Amino acid sequence: MKKKVTLKQIAKELDVSISTVSKSLRNSLEIGEETRLKVQAFAKFYHYKPNNIALSLKNRKTKTIGIIIPEIVHYFFSTVINGIEHVANEKGYSVIICLSDDSFDKEVLNMELLANGSIDGFIMSLSKETQQKKDFHHISEVINQGMPVVMFDRVTNAIHCDKVINNDELAAYEAVQSLIDKGRRKIALVTTVDYVSVGKLRTDGYTKALLDNKIPFDENRIIKIENIDNCGIKIEKLLEDKAIDAVFAVNELFAVTIIKTANKMGIKVPEDLAVIAFTDGIISKYSTPTITTISQRGMEMGRVAAKILIERLESEEDELEEDEEEVYKTVVIETRLIERESTN
Amino acid sequence: MKKKVTLKQIAKELDVSISTVSKSLRNSLEIGEETRLKVQAFAKFYHYKPNNIALSLKNRKTKTIGIIIPEIVHYFFSTVINGIEHVANEKGYSVIICLSDDSFDKEVLNMELLANGSIDGFIMSLSKETQQKKDFHHISEVINQGMPVVMFDRVTNAIHCDKVINNDELAAYEAVQSLIDKGRRKIALVTTVDYVSVGKLRTDGYTKALLDNKIPFDENRIIKIENIDNCGIKIEKLLEDKAIDAVFAVNELFAVTIIKTANKMGIKVPEDLAVIAFTDGIISKYSTPTITTISQRGMEMGRVAAKILIERLESEEDELEEDEEEVYKTVVIETRLIERESTN
DNA sequence: CTGAAAGCGCTTACAG
């Protein structure tokens, strides 16, 4: 077991000063060629690599990005992480991931933990509980300390920072419009409870599409599901309303459950019932029938979020710490309609 | 913008020494009550939190775990991360995640990056390319430097370290046996290419189950798929062999593809063809019919891996750096058969 | 051309 070698050890071994070793390894012209080469050879032989922690302390930056998301066993979020990780890696950054489990307390705790020097900036998506409580002090605190934050998907207007989002309302509108274009007029909406910001926006898009097409709005055609595991009855009741010929589901889990329920009830998809879902995941691709979805393009969201954060991080360096007004941007990632079998 | 406050600033402000501040905040009895309380009040007011990086450097441990996995948009792996993250969090550790994208070079690069002080230990699953090349020098190097490594799922005998695995051979055996118990005798195997360690083990289990039941082994009933995207033809050819009444797929993506192909060909699942898959993911639960699977219990694997690593990390502390023989353990996580509609 | 010193933010053994 040979522990990692340090500058100090090399210096001792070679009988030179630590400064000389450091400079040699950084190819400083200050150092005589002979010494430099000697040091370099020795360092190479012992696989010397500078200690990241020491560098972080010295440079006051860690070259790592903190990610805080509600859950990781989730197609969309893992896709975003994938995007972030790839951009980060290209630019020499690592990512450290914390899960909030949709809990406010865990979100706060994890942010505080990481904010104490472990990372240079955050990329995050709000937990349900945080959105419900509307308490964002932990985020503004971090921003106040000068640490950049990029929020994605589940964002809030209450915080002034860079954001990467879909136009959820517009995307929902387009989804519903596409159903209308195919001759469907009695369109139901299956959504989540209201405090999830994106849920609300998607509902707005749905309502607006109906309105613009002069289709009467019927409250009974909207159901809000809190828990996926026991939504069967609610969905059955909705489908029993024979007047329905299409449903817009706010995520693919709802969509596949609807299709399965329809099957059981002898309702044919897409003939009798067209189904379209927000969030393109793996299920939609492999369900029978395959499900038409609106892809949020999580990978792209991740890439963009990482780019924005890193850009801000690297530009801060030369900034003269002036108290200039920060100009934040909100990037809207275009969603993409992926037509499959569940709408014809 | 008020930057984070440091001990130095507090000391200056209160006109005491840094040592006094440090000791006060750590509730040292050395310090007089008055001073201590004064410092604590001040620190609290300014939200003082010690800098993690400085602590890491001082203590020579980071309280963070490095995870290296092939991909993250993958049900099993994200499940494992979830398990790791939760026990890590409980014990005050963070996790930093790097993806190898199944590339040997990225795996090596990322390990070297993290090994330079960023983390206390690794939890990892080998990339395909690494398994193919059988080059594990980067892992033994890290271990040699005294950094503990726990491998899971895709492991190798070439490296001596703690491991968490399924008994892939046995699980495959049991899966095939369950098909046989249901009267199926002409069982096909759809697997991956051989260099993936678990793929090979599952094949062995399949073969053995046939043998033990005196069912003739037919090489034509085994197909190896390299790329999921264009395996349709291979599967069709297999299913055309009317003699087949069951198939054991090495993952759920293969299984669902088989079911869809069967449907198209007018073959009924499970009546004409029973399908069972390794790896319980989200697709199996929502496919039509739902798919019987062998759950690898990724969450549990993650939990166990994290526990082993942290235990080793914390026990090392008091260990007197003796050159005692390390005793590594391999924990086998029992798989679970989850019966659904695709086998009857 | 080389090295001593200061410093990043912290802790702790040791003086006083």
Next chain:
DNA sequence: CTGAAAGCGCTTACAG
């Protein structure tokens, strides 16, 4: 009871 000093591993402005 308080503080100066050394040290974790590194970099760099400054002397010599």
